[in-house]
Amino acid sequence: MTRPELRDDVRIVDTTLRDGSHAQSHQFTESQVRDTVRALDGAGVEVIEVTHGDGLGGSTFNYGFSRISDLELVQVAADTAEQAKIAVLLVPGIGTADDLRKAADRGAEVVRIATHCTEADVSLQHFEIARDLGMQTCGFLMMAHRTTPEELARQARLMVDAGCQVPYVTDSAGALLMHEAKDRFDALITEVGDDAWVGYHGHQNMSLGVANSVIAYEAGVRYIDGSLCALGAGSGNSPTELLAAIFDRMNIRDRARRDGDIGCSRDSWCGPTSTVGRKSIGMRSCRVGSAWYSSFLLHAGDRGRPVWRSGARESCVAAANWGYVGGQEDMIIDVAIQLAKVSGHGIRAVCFSGRGLIA
């Protein structure tokens, strides 16, 4: 397996337009995509991910409908970027091989194929298809805190043998303490480091995404994810603009080090005139030290749309304690109903992400 060429010390991958889609209820417009890609591309960011938050095919009742289809947004992004490669996310079972072919036709050059951290076997066929399409391939092992470093490394090996060039420690719940993150980075690098790069995707639930990114780099991880202003599911991702600034301070070479340009794109998301960034900062108030899947927050009604008897936080924590994983956002309804029964409060109304009333 050949690894993608790395021209610098580290490659920052920006996921504002994909993980940030969760924080925007999947309502990105063409002009937001165009402006953000232009700014990130101008700032030297080499890979920009664009899709519904749950990836290709995610625009459904279960996960929330997009305003503009993935294929249209990928096309806008690919037409806008002069240097950067456009990446798409694919969760097998949500997106299909056909979705991937169509995204490649619209200009996607990188695919990030995501599975729960112990279920890499469901991605193997997709990696083969992606490599046949000539795409660069990354593999997300989601909820990486849910398994041991050794098992995570075995799962990474499965992905790499199927054609994955960059398996990721994906801390979907922002749950990894620094030593836990390091153990996972070390395990993956020992297992696949001769054949693949290793990546890290952090969330800010405990505000450790940036610290863990520094540890990741020091351990040998060479793909590190961020999003502008931390716009992302749950408490958001490691902020791209901080990663760029900190790597610069550490004299680590990456393409995204031109603070001015990154600063411009940051301002469009969370500067004084922006309203979108504030929403994501509001979501951070729900930060909890419990390891729930970040995308649950949107469905648990952080913005007050659903009328649960239990709050968003209680639903997310219960979902974590009951073992729910990525892709099970639809189970949040059930969680809230169970909580209502347990608390004896009864259910006043159940509204799923503002799109339906179950009563």
Ligand SMILES: CC[C@H](O)CC(=O)C(=O)O
């Ligand atoms: C549904 C895919 C998911 O949002 C991927 C991801 O970013 C994560 O697990 O953190």
Ligand SMILES: [Mn+2]
């Ligand atoms: Mn994420």
